[in-house]
Amino acid sequence: MTHDGYTLLYVGISPNKKGKPNSRANLRQRIKTHYSGNAEGSTLRRTLGVLLATESNFPLRRAGSGTRTTFTHSGEQWLDQGMEQNAKVYWVADEEQWLLEESLIANISLPLNIQGNNHTFKPILSGMRSKAIAEAKIMETADEAGFSRRRITAMV
Numbered sequence: 001m002t003h004d005g006y007t008l009l010y011v012g013i014s015p016n017k018k019g020k021p022n023s024r025a026n027l028r029q030r031i032k033t034h035y036s037g038n039a040e041g042s043t044l045r046r047t048l049g050v051l052l053a054t055e056s057n058f059p060l061r062r063a064g065s066g067t068r069t070t071f072t073h074s075g076e077q078w079l080d081q082g083m084e085q086n087a088k089v090y091w092v093a094d095e096e097q098w099l100l101e102e103s104l105i106a107n108i109s110l111p112l113n114i115q116g117n118n119h120t121f122k123p124i125l126s127g128m129r130s131k132a133i134a135e136a137k138i139m140e141t142a143d144e145a146g147f148s149r150r151r152i153t154a155m156v
Contacts, residue, residue, distance in 0.1 A: 001108050006088050010044055010112035011104050013097040027091060035083055038076050040068040047112050047125065049079055050132045059139075060132040066141040069133065073144050 001008040014030040025033075039046040039060060046060070049071045053059050058075025062068070070076055094100045105113050111121040114129075 008108065009110060011101055011110060012044065013101045031089055036080050038070040040070055043114070044112065045079055046129065049075065050128050053132065060136040061139055061142040062136050063142045063144055069136050072142050
């Protein structure tokens with residue numbers, strides 16, 4: 001599906017399941033996480049970061065206590081800038097968003113969605129993500145103490 005020169009590659013919803021009316025994550029928060037969060041909190045960011053790791057030179061890494069994985073502060077910032085320049089968001093309000101998401105994934109070519117997707121790219125993408133996670137587990141945990149994304153942004 002293409003509109004104004006942009007191709008739909010991924011769909012996501014919030015809350016992500018029926019029966020979660022009190023979910024803390026609303027659509028605004030999910031979009032913010034995708035655009036300026038980190039790979040631990042956004043499957044879209046993790047996917048984009050893994051796909052672009054060769055270009056960015058920021059592989060997936062364990063950070064903090066070593067249990068979460070990100071592309072480090074600098075790598076996440078690189079993703080922020082790339083998404084700001086190249087990604088667009090479109091949203092639709094729907095009372096049963098999980099049904100709409102399921103229908104879109106079943107009927108439109110969405111190569112960046114994994115869950116519930118039968119796209120031919122899914123096994124390749126899943127393999128790339130699994131490999132990146134396995135490699136992150138054997139790398140030394142990134143030492144980012146004292147860095148904040150805001151500080152790094154001010155230095156650029």
